[in-house]
Amino acid sequence: xxxxxxxxxxxxxxxxxxxxxxxxxxxxxxxxxxxxxxxxxxxxxxxxxxxxxxxxxxxxxxxxxxxxxxxxxxxxxxxxxxxxxxxxxxxxxxxxxxxxxxxxxxxxxxxxxxxxxxxxxxxxxxxxxxxxxxxxxxxxxxxxxxxxxxxxxxxxxxxxxxxxxxxxxxxxxxxxxxxxxxxxxxxxxxxxxxxxxxxxxxxxxxxxxxxxxxxxxxxxxxxxxxxxxxxxxxxxxxxxxxxxxxxxxxxxxxxxxxxx
Numbered sequence: 001x002x003x004x005x006x007x008x009x010x011x012x013x014x015x016x017x018x019x020x021x022x023x024x025x026x027x028x029x030x031x032x033x034x035x036x037x038x039x040x041x042x043x044x045x046x047x048x049x050x051x052x053x054x055x056x057x058x059x060x061x062x063x064x065x066x067x068x069x070x071x072x073x074x075x076x077x078x079x080x081x082x083x084x085x086x087x088x089x090x091x092x093x094x095x096x097x098x099x100x101x102x103x104x105x106x107x108x109x110x111x112x113x114x115x116x117x118x119x120x121x122x123x124x125x126x127x128x129x130x131x132x133x134x135x136x137x138x139x140x141x142x143x144x145x146x147x148x149x150x151x152x153x154x155x156x157x158x159x160x161x162x163x164x165x166x167x168x169x170x171x172x173x174x175x176x177x178x179x180x181x182x183x184x185x186x187x188x189x190x191x192x193x194x195x196x197x198x199x200x201x202x203x204x205x206x207x208x209x210x211x212x213x214x215x216x217x218x219x220x221x222x223x224x225x226x227x228x229x230x231x232x233x234x235x236x237x238x239x240x241x242x243x244x245x246x247x248x249x250x251x252x253x254x255x256x257x258x259x260x
Contacts, residue, residue, distance in 0.1 A: 001029065007039050014049050014056055018215050021055040052217065075105075077208040077232040080253040082106040085171065085206055085230050091115045093168050096196040099123040099152035099189065100173025102206045110137065120165050122158050122192055124151040140165070147188075154188040162195040170200035174207050176214035179242040181223050183216035190218040202227040209233040223248055 006029055013028070014020055025036045044051040049058060081102060086109035089095065093115075097103050099122055107126040110117065111133035119130055122142040130137045144158030172193050175184040182205060184190045197203055203226050212235050223246035229235075232253045235243065243250055 003039065006031065007043055010036075010039055010056075011043060011048055014058060019055065019057040024055075057215070057217070077253070078102045078105045078206075080232055081206050081208060081230050082109045084251060084253050085204065086110055086113055088204070088228070088230075089115065089117060089169065091117070094118040094166075095120070096162070096165075096167045096170040096172075096200055097121040097123065097126055098170070098172045098193050098196060099126070099150050100206075102173040102208065103171060104129075106171060106206060118167075120162070120167055120196075122153045122162075124153070152189075154192060159191055159195045162192070163199060165199060167196075167200045169202050169204060170196040171204045171206065172196065172220075174205055174211055174220065176211055176216040177205070177207055177229070177239075178213055178215050179223075179239055180215065180219075182220040182226065183214075184218050184220050185216045187218055190220055193220045197221055197225060204228045204230065207231050212236075213239055222246070 009029070010025060013025070022033050022036050022040070025031070026033045029036070040049070040051045040056045043049045044056070049056045078101060082105040085106050095117060097107065097119055104123070104125055107123075107129045111129050114136065116136050116138075118138045118140075119126075120140045120142060121127055122144065124141065124146075127139050127141040130139045142153055142158050142161045144153035144161065145155035146152075147154055174182050175186075177183070184193065197220075203221070205226050205228065207229065209232055212231065212233070223242060226246070226248045228249045228251060229243060230251045234240065234252055235250065240250065
């Protein structure tokens with residue numbers, strides 16, 4: 001097979017599977033790993049895929065837009081998801097909330113709620129929204145290295161502080177979710193989410209339909225670590241089956257529920 005033809009077929013496979021390994025491609029094309037790595041390098045240089053150590057993925061699996069840009073994306077869906085999510089917690093509940101545009105919308109819904117909650121968050125914006133909500137909530141801001149784009153605290157200090165608390169719930173936004181589990185685009189935000197999950201009893205994921213059926217580089221948790229998924233559309237059959245098998249309760253804003 002000519003290199004040009006092999007690279008074209010590699011690109012087709014990457015776009016179809018969204019993420020492939022060098023070993024998979026080497027076996028599929030009966031080519032050496034060194035040859036496949038050169039192919040991936042050429043395709044990456046030409047801007048057709050994103051290469052990582054051991055494989056490649058479609059371009060959108062590695063990057064999200066800026067936080068300020070994402071605030072206006074899927075805003076109607078995020079608001080509906082947040083309104084539904086806010087009904088699921090009761091006075092006295094304790095929640096970890098991570099940083100994200102959907103969890104920011106969720107915080108706005110909690111701010112107008114009469115419920116009294118204890119909140120642990122690494123988001124400065126979420127802290128400000130909830131702390132100014134008339135005193136209904138007790139809010140703890142997790143410290144660490146400050147990242148201005150999303151107004152969040154990250155890094156090992158933040159992870160260590162998270163592990164000083166225990167909460168009944170973690171409510172988290174995500175970058176992607178497919179049959180393999182929950183993923184994110186940012187390593188440091190992934191570490192924050194993992195720490196929160198480890199210190200909470202139940203995990204609630206907020207994800208609009210654009211996150212479903214996608215993959216990202218960093219694994220946050222498996223599906224069987226998730227208790228509830230709140231979204232605006234019913235997942236496709238394969239993903240819905242995987243969620244059901246993992247025992248995840250799926251709540252949609254159009255009131256169509258797929259429960260385990």
